[in-house]
Amino acid sequence: MTPGMSPGIDLEHGGNLPAASRRFNIPIDQWMDLSTGISPWSWPVPALPQHVWQTLPYADEQLETAAADYYACDRAALLAVPGSQYALQYTPALLRTGTVAMPRRGYAEHRAAWQRAGHHIVEYADGEALRHLVETGAVDHALVINPNNPTGEVVAAQRLHLLHERLRERDGWLVVDEAFADVTPGISLASRCPAHGLIVYRSAGKFFGLAGLRLGFMLAPRSLLEQLHAAMPPWLLSHPARWIGAVALSDEAWQAQQRASLTRDAEQWLRDLRAAVPALAFTGTSLFVSGVGDAAYCEALYQSLGRRAVLVRLFESIEGQRILRFGLPLPETRGLVLHLLREAVEECR
Numbered sequence: 001m002t003p004g005m006s007p008g009i010d011l012e013h014g015g016n017l018p019a020a021s022r023r024f025n026i027p028i029d030q031w032m033d034l035s036t037g038i039s040p041w042s043w044p045v046p047a048l049p050q051h052v053w054q055t056l057p058y059a060d061e062q063l064e065t066a067a068a069d070y071y072a073c074d075r076a077a078l079l080a081v082p083g084s085q086y087a088l089q090y091t092p093a094l095l096r097t098g099t100v101a102m103p104r105r106g107y108a109e110h111r112a113a114w115q116r117a118g119h120h121i122v123e124y125a126d127g128e129a130l131r132h133l134v135e136t137g138a139v140d141h142a143l144v145i146n147p148n149n150p151t152g153e154v155v156a157a158q159r160l161h162l163l164h165e166r167l168r169e170r171d172g173w174l175v176v177d178e179a180f181a182d183v184t185p186g187i188s189l190a191s192r193c194p195a196h197g198l199i200v201y202r203s204a205g206k207f208f209g210l211a212g213l214r215l216g217f218m219l220a221p222r223s224l225l226e227q228l229h230a231a232m233p234p235w236l237l238s239h240p241a242r243w244i245g246a247v248a249l250s251d252e253a254w255q256a257q258q259r260a261s262l263t264r265d266a267e268q269w270l271r272d273l274r275a276a277v278p279a280l281a282f283t284g285t286s287l288f289v290s291g292v293g294d295a296a297y298c299e300a301l302y303q304s305l306g307r308r309a310v311l312v313r314l315f316e317s318i319e320g321q322r323i324l325r326f327g328l329p330l331p332e333t334r335g336l337v338l339h340l341l342r343e344a345v346e347e348c349r
């Protein structure tokens, strides 16, 4: 735990096969895990030179330089952290306590972190409602998850620029979580960093398929990065993570291929899901597809898929609606997943 900061609440997350295995009494190795937005293809980690394991992780600039190039931002705007979770968990405590606009549905760790830090939360349903909150001065800060997980909603960069200007005028912050933005750099505000009143979180876990590496970045003005850094224990980020991150972030050929594969497969997956589950309204991103519908139906389909050892992510009920989020299957398993899905849909009729 970071000194002087409170611990996290234990929230539910995707990818928890041990819990699913206990819940459905099916061994871990028999599951098809579609419960995360982590790419099914990972950047291919090579055997690491022995010295990488021997070296203590001091900032040697290789990772930071590669990340600044990759995110097209100023080197001074960037701090490497052990997953964007680290930054989003501890940053709200560094900001002036106030009222923050937050998506009604979104990665739940944000809400927990802002609440723990004593901020008052005002929910917004969509980008238009957010604009209204900011324009009318109803909030000091705004959090945008872009694209949103799990709704898939995207707020255009142009609109975010305007929100940033308004909030900055009042000494507030626009905080943008871009954990899922790698395939759509056009929506990113990273290249504007550092800018007063703007924070961007990035993750090496989703697009690079390296969630277990625990590597992410916070892009923000220097003074804020220094505060976060000062609270971090020494060597928090392992040297293997720094080394792998530097090479992966520089591998432009792999990144181009990954973008093409994810775009192609995600579009196909969206078409497949729309055809297989007509009772849900689907929205696609490049890393997951989410279907919203009747809460009882979503719950039944989740259970039915679970009994078939297919793990998806079920989100809480809001006004009688739940979301089922489907991560991308590997193309070679897509046929089998669709077969099991059609069986489950049939069972839930």
Ligand SMILES: Cc1ncc(COP(=O)(O)O)c(C=O)c1O
Pocket: 082, 083, 084, 085, 086, 107, 145, 149, 177, 179, 180, 202, 203, 204, 205, 206, 211, 214, 215, 216
């Ligand atoms: C929207 C969003 N942001 C951030 C994170 C944290 O990811 P990581 O700490 O692996 O970078 C997650 C994890 O699922 C997420 O869904």
